[in-house]
Every structure is written in structure tokens, then in C-alpha cells.
Amino acid sequence: xxxxxxxxxxxxxxxxxxxxxxxxxxxxxxxxxxxxxxxxxxxxxxxxxxxxxxxxxxxxxxxxxxxxxxxxxxxxxxxxxxxxxxxxxxxxxxxxxxxxxxxxxxxxxxxxxxxxxxxxxxxxxxxxxxxxxxxxxxxxxxxxxxxxxxxxxxxxxxxxxxxxxxxxxxxxxxxxxxxxxxxxxxxxxxxxxxxxxxxxxxxxxxxxxxxxxxxxxxxxxxxxxxxxxxxxxxxxxxxxxxxxxxxxxxxxxxxxxxxxxxxxxxxxxxxxxxxxxxxxxxxxxxxxxxxxxxxxxxxxxxxxxxxxxxxxxxxxxxxxxxxxxxxxxxxxxxxxxxxxxxxxxxxxxxxxxxxxxxxxxxxxxxxxxxxxxxxxxxxxxxxxxxxxxxxxxxxxxxxxxxxxxxxxxxxxxxxxxxxxxxxxxxxxxxxxxxxxxxxxxxxxxxxxxxxxxxxxxx
Amino acid sequence: xxxxxxxxxxxxxxxxxxxxxxxxxxxxxxxxxxxxxxxxxxxxxxxxxxxxxxxxxxxxxxxxxxxxxxxxxxxxxxxxxxxxxxxxxxxxxxxxxxxxxxxxxxxxxxxxxxxxxxxxxxxxxxxxxxxxxxxxxxxxxxxxxxxxxxxxxxxxxxxxxxxxxxxxxxxxxxxxxxxxxxxxxxxxxxxxxxxxxxxxxxxxxxxxxxxxxxxxxx
Numbered sequence: 001x002x003x004x005x006x007x008x009x010x011x012x013x014x015x016x017x018x019x020x021x022x023x024x025x026x027x028x029x030x031x032x033x034x035x036x037x038x039x040x041x042x043x044x045x046x047x048x049x050x051x052x053x054x055x056x057x058x059x060x061x062x063x064x065x066x067x068x069x070x071x072x073x074x075x076x077x078x079x080x081x082x083x084x085x086x087x088x089x090x091x092x093x094x095x096x097x098x099x100x101x102x103x104x105x106x107x108x109x110x111x112x113x114x115x116x117x118x119x120x121x122x123x124x125x126x127x128x129x130x131x132x133x134x135x136x137x138x139x140x141x142x143x144x145x146x147x148x149x150x151x152x153x154x155x156x157x158x159x160x161x162x163x164x165x166x167x168x169x170x171x172x173x174x175x176x177x178x179x180x181x182x183x184x185x186x187x188x189x190x191x192x193x194x195x196x197x198x199x200x201x202x203x204x205x206x207x208x209x210x211x212x213x214x215x216x217x218x219x220x221x222x223x224x225x226x227x228x229x230x231x232x233x234x235x236x237x238x239x240x241x242x243x244x245x246x247x248x249x250x251x252x253x254x255x256x257x258x259x260x261x262x263x264x265x266x267x268x269x270x271x272x273x274x275x276x277x278x279x280x281x282x283x284x285x286x287x288x289x290x291x292x293x294x295x296x297x298x299x300x301x302x303x304x305x306x307x308x309x310x311x312x313x314x315x316x317x318x319x320x321x322x323x324x325x326x327x328x329x330x331x332x333x334x335x336x337x338x339x340x341x342x343x344x345x346x347x348x349x350x351x352x353x354x355x356x357x358x359x360x361x362x363x364x365x366x367x368x369x370x371x372x373x374x375x376x377x378x379x380x381x382x383x384x385x386x387x388x389x390x391x392x393x394x395x396x397x398x399x400x401x402x403x404x405x406x407x408x409x410x411x412x413x414x415x416x417x418x419x420x421x422x423x424x425x426x427x428x429x430x431x432x433x434x435x436x437x438x439x440x441x442x443x444x445x446x447x448x449x450x451x452x453x454x455x456x457x458x
Numbered sequence: 459x460x461x462x463x464x465x466x467x468x469x470x471x472x473x474x475x476x477x478x479x480x481x482x483x484x485x486x487x488x489x490x491x492x493x494x495x496x497x498x499x500x501x502x503x504x505x506x507x508x509x510x511x512x513x514x515x516x517x518x519x520x521x522x523x524x525x526x527x528x529x530x531x532x533x534x535x536x537x538x539x540x541x542x543x544x545x546x547x548x549x550x551x552x553x554x555x556x557x558x559x560x561x562x563x564x565x566x567x568x569x570x571x572x573x574x575x576x577x578x579x580x581x582x583x584x585x586x587x588x589x590x591x592x593x594x595x596x597x598x599x600x601x602x603x604x605x606x607x608x609x610x611x612x613x614x615x616x617x618x619x620x621x622x623x624x625x626x627x628x629x630x631x632x633x634x635x636x637x638x639x640x641x642x643x644x645x646x647x648x649x650x651x652x653x654x655x656x657x658x659x660x661x662x663x664x665x666x667x668x669x670x671x672x673x674x675x676x
Contacts, residue, residue, distance in 0.1 A: 037514075125617055178618055178619075
């Protein structure tokens with residue numbers, strides 16, 4: 001390394017800062033891939049001080065792994081620090097997602113910059129930049145979808161040349177920033193994959209490509225997580241080879257199987273540790289894979305109808321028409337069943353209503369006013385009639401409600417409208433009259449029998 | 459002293475303006491803040507720790523890091539809200555710019571007041587786009603996220619070039635460099651300016667320059 005002459009004390013101090021910076025870089029990168037939201041509190045000097053005045057809580061296991069990866073050396077010219085982030089499937093296939101590198105170049109700062117605080121502050125800014133940039137690469141979002149049944153994210157720390165070829169086609173590389181010290185310049189870079197690789201199942205196993213389970217893709221569309229969907233491509237085998245080399249060194253740091261609760265992740269802060277453990281146990285991690293579009297939503301899903309809720313009215317009318325064809329007995333049975341099933345809801349929704357208008361139970365047409373609740377019989381929607389505060393119970397105050405109910409209800413069939421009530425009451429009277437003539441009818445039947453009897457062979 | 463001036467351009471939907479501007483300004487403030495200073499004597503001090511937290515945007519596919527300071531968050535939100543309301547007003551022009559300016563004070567000689575000297579200015583040119591349907595919004599949500607990511611890389615690269623940062627002051631002069639009103643963090647003195655203007659509306663300076671150019675060309 002070149003540069004202006006430094007006293008041995010300054011040189012020692014610079015080496016010390018570089019070492020701490022290296023460790024913090026690994027901590028920041030790896031912690032950002034735990035699938036947790038960062039939240040650390042600001043502290044006054046009286047509450048203790050932290051390196052680079054940043055609330056980065058060291059995780060002991062990452063610290064050990066960093067020491068192991070560095071082997072007692074520091075990054076140097078031609079020997080950059082590399083933090084490799086990999087995706088590992090349950091079949092132990094690996095895919096390199098990111099390469100974070102701290103490269104040392106010989107360009108030195110000739111200005112009389114003091115190690116402390118000038119270089120120290122520059123390193124602080126670099127770490128802040130790292131914190132910010134770790135949130136914008138695709139692997140950050142991916143880390144929240146880890147699960148033991150889908151994939152986990154691993155890491156590897158080493159000194160040496162990074163293999164950017166293992167990032168597949170069209171990787172993105174970017175420079176986060178640099179720190180120029182009196183001895184050299186530290187440049188922080190990131191390279192990340194933009195395309196996931198899927199190997200066709202027909203490939204021979206000897207090719208050793210990444211195999212992905214068919215159910216890795218989430219069934220429901222989530223546009224928030226569907227980035228870079230169109231960028232799908234097939235694999236490059238370099239990724240796999242690099243991953244295989246790294247299998248021994250790669251360390252699982254999150255979402256370990258449930259039978260291994262003692263994941264190698266222990267924060268110095270117990271609160272953080274607890275938070276991580278809870279997230280790890282969440283079962284929703286069945287995941288979609290990096291940069292791959294889940295089932296894309298239909299374009300129609302995003303269009304609103306011209307008239308808000310017009311589809312509700314249309315569906316209701318259809319439903320009502322169908323219901324009219326059903327047998328009344330079946331309707332009554334269904335009503336009883338549904339009343340039992342949703343009794344609790346009814347009590348909660350319309351406790352004060354004797355006619356139970358509060359809850360729209362799914363009866364088959366027996367309650368015309370309630371029928372809209374079952375636009376889809378399998379939905380959980382329960383319509384609750386609004387009880388407007390301070391509104392009177394008289395009909396004058398509920399014109400809107402009446403109108404709405406009228407719209408919901410299908411028009412009554414004409415054959416029912418034309419049926420005069422007196423005809424129904426006549427039927428009852430006719431039946432009674434006929435019962436009164438039972439003796440005459442019996443007599444008639446007997447006489448018929450007696451008339452026929454002489455003609456019988458007996 | 460020439461201030462380091464940077465201009466970024468954002469094309470966002472009306473509802474995305476707040477989050478887009480805040481994500482950039484919070485990132486800048488995170489870089490341009492320190493822990494609280496605790497002076498032991500006039501020029502020896504201990505520095506506190508800056509906590510940080512992730513913030514997920516609602517209308518943009520983007521996560522950014524900000525200082526763990528609700529006080530600072532409220533302050534910057536208050537500053538930015540004026541711009542957001544102005545640019546979202548029904549009859550507002552669809553473009554505007556909002557700037558985060560870091561400055562230091564210089565004591566004025568009597569009877570003049572203190573002078574504010576900006577040393578770094580970040581200007582966001584915001585163009586508000588209108589989208590027709592939810593499908594376009596969904597695409598835009600991701601596009602704006604990617605655009606913010608690119609801007610963020612430009613920001614970090616610029617901030618690490620060490621053009622000029624005020625030197626740590628002694629105790630008597632700390633208020634000339636830092637905003638000490640916040641109880642948990644200590645950002646450099648900053649202020650937010652904004653203007654909302656119609657596109658293609660040339661300023662008087664531009665018109666005057668054009669006039670001179672035209673005259674000379676004759």
C-alpha cells in the first residue's frame with residue numbers, strides 16, 4: 001500500500017478501524033437477510049456507545065463466521081472481502097443471489113486527514129449507505145418469504161476474488177461508496193442476480209443443475225412481491241458449481257427446520273432474538289421463488305365497474321329468480337339449519353331486532369330481505385343493517401333503506417300477485433263442506449259396489 | 459462557498475408523492491445525522507448512537523431506512539406535507555420541486571443577524587403522472603420503487619465522496635452546525651424549500667438570458 005507516512009499508532013488505529021468496519025459490513029448484510037424489520041433505538045452517550053455510532057447489534061454467530069472466513073487477515077489489495085448471499089432449497093440446491101465486496105485499491109488520501117474522527121466518520125457514512133442499499137436489492141424482499149419447506153437464505157464470508165459469473169445472466173453491479181484513507185481506498189460494491197434459473201426436469205442429474213419443486217410458486221397473486229416477473233430465464237450452470245463449492249461454508253442462519261429450534265442465530269439483544277424466533281415459526285413462508293412472477297392477476301380484476309356495487313344488484317336478482325323455483329319445504333329446512341349455524345352472528349348483529357333483520361342468514365329464499373347475504377354461499381360476509389344513531393324508528397327516516405331493500409328484492413312473480421286471497425279461504429270452506437258430505441259419499445260408493453256385485457261371477 | 463448541489467427527478471402518482479419524497483429525505487438525513495454530542499469540555503465530546511428502522515412504503519414497492527427518531531420523522535413530515543398538498547391540489551400544475559438544504563450558520567457582525575450558508579442541497583423535481591386504472595398503478599408502483607432504488611445508489615455514491623462536511627464544532631458553536639432540538643439524534647442544520655410551477659413557464663432569469671443570447675446572435 002502506498003500513501004503518506006503514518007505513525008505506527010495511526011497505522012494500528014487504521015487497521016483496527018478497518019477490521020471493525022469489515023465485521024460490521026458482514027453484520028449489516030447478513031442481518032438484512034434475516035427476514036426481519038430492523039428497529040434499533042437511538043441512545044445518548046450516557047446509555048453506552050457503539051462502534052461507528054450506529055445501533056448495529058452484533059449477532060455472535062455471524063461474528064464467529066466472519067472471523068472464520070477472514071482467518072485472521074484483513075481485506076487487502078487483490079484480496080477483497082466477499083459476503084455471498086445464497087438461496088438454498090430443501091433439496092440443498094444453492095443459488096448465489098448477491099455478492100457484497102469490500103475492495104482495497106491503492107489510491108490513497110494525501111490530505112492530512114486524521115484517522116479519528118475523519119476516517120472514522122467516513123466509515124460511518126459508508127455503513128449507513130450499506131444499510132440503505134441492502135433494502136433495495138431483490139434479495140431483501142426474498143428474505144421475508146423464507147421457509148423450511150420452500151427455501152432459506154444462507155451466507156458465506158471469505159477473502160478472495162468474487163465470482164460474478166455465478167450471478168447468472170444480466171447481473172447488476174453497483175458501487176455504494178468508498179472510504180479513502182491515508183493508506184488506501186476501500187470501495188464497497190454489490191453485484192446481484194436479476195434472473196432466477198429453473199432447470200428443466202429432463203436434464204440429467206449429472207449436470208447438477210438447480211431443481212425446484214413444482215409447488216414453490218405461490219398460488220395466490222401478490223403484486224407487491226411479484227417483481228421482475230418477465231425476467232425469467234433458464235439457468236447457467238456456473239451458479240450451481242459455485243454453490244456446491246460453498247456448501248460446506250455456507251451457514252444457515254434463518255428459518256431452520258422446526259426440529260432445530262437452536263438456530264445458529266443469537267443476538268446480543270434478547271428482544272431481537274425473540275422477535276426473530278417468532279417470525280421464523282410463522283407458517284406462511286410457503287413461498288414463491290426469486291424474481292418469479294406468481295400467478296399473475298387477471299387484468300379484469302383491476303377494473304372497477306362503472307356503477308359502484310352494480311354487480312351486487314345483478315347477482316341478487318339472479319339469485320332471487322333461482323330461489324323462487326325451489327320447494328318451500330326445503331327452504332324451511334335450510335333456514336333452520338342456517339339459523340343454527342349462524343346463531344351467534346345473528347345475536348351479535350341484530351340482537352335487538354325481533355325479526356332478526358340484523359344478520360343476513362343464508363336461507364334459501366325464505367327471507368327475501370336477507371337474501372343478498374348469500375350472493376356467494378361460501379363467503380363469510382354477513383350484512384348488518386345499519387342502526388343510524390338518533391334516527392327515529394318511523395318509516396319516514398328510512399327511505400333509503402327501504403329503497404335499497406326494494407332493489408335487493410326480486411319483483412314478485414305475477415302469478416302470486418294475481419292470486420286472490422278469498423280463493424284460498426274458499427278452499428278451506430270447500431274442504432269443510434266436503435267433509436260434511438262424507439256420509440253421502442260413502443253411501444254413493446257403497447251403492448256403486450252393490451250395483452256391481454250381481455254382475456260378479458261370485 | 460459553492461454548495462454541493464444535486465438534482466434528482468421523480469415521476470410519481472399523486473398519492474405516491476409523500477412517500478417518494480420522504481424516502482429520499484429520510485435517507486439523506488440518516489446519512490447527515492450523528493448521535494447526540496455530550497461535551498466533556500469545550501472541545502472533547504462523546505457521541506451517542508443513532509438507531510435506525512426500516513420503513514415500508516404503502517404506495518410504492520420500496521423500503522427505506524430512517525433514523526429512529528419520531529421527533530425527526532414528525533419534523534420532516536411536517537416540512538414535506540406543504541409541498542405534497544400544494545402539488546396535489548385540484549388546480550395545481552403537475553410539476554414541482556422540493557429541496558432539502560443543509561446549511562451552517564455564520565455569526566453576523568452587529569447589527570446583522572446570523573447568516574445561513576448552504577453547503578449541500580438536494581433538489582427533487584417531482585412530476586405527477588395520472589394513471590387510468592389499477593393495472594397501470596400496480597406497474598407504476600414497482601417502477602417508482604426501481605427508480606427510487608437507482609436514485610438511492612446515486613445518493614450513497616455522492617455522499618461518500620466527502621466533498622465538504624462541516625467540521626465538528628466546539629461546544630459554543632454546536633448550534634451553528636447541528637440542529638440540537640432533537641432529543642435522540644443530531645442532524646446537520648437543514649431546511650426544506652419547495653415550489654410548484656407549471657411546466658414550460660420560464661422564469662424571469664431564463665427569459666433574460668434568452669433575450670441576451672438572441673441579441674448576441676444577431
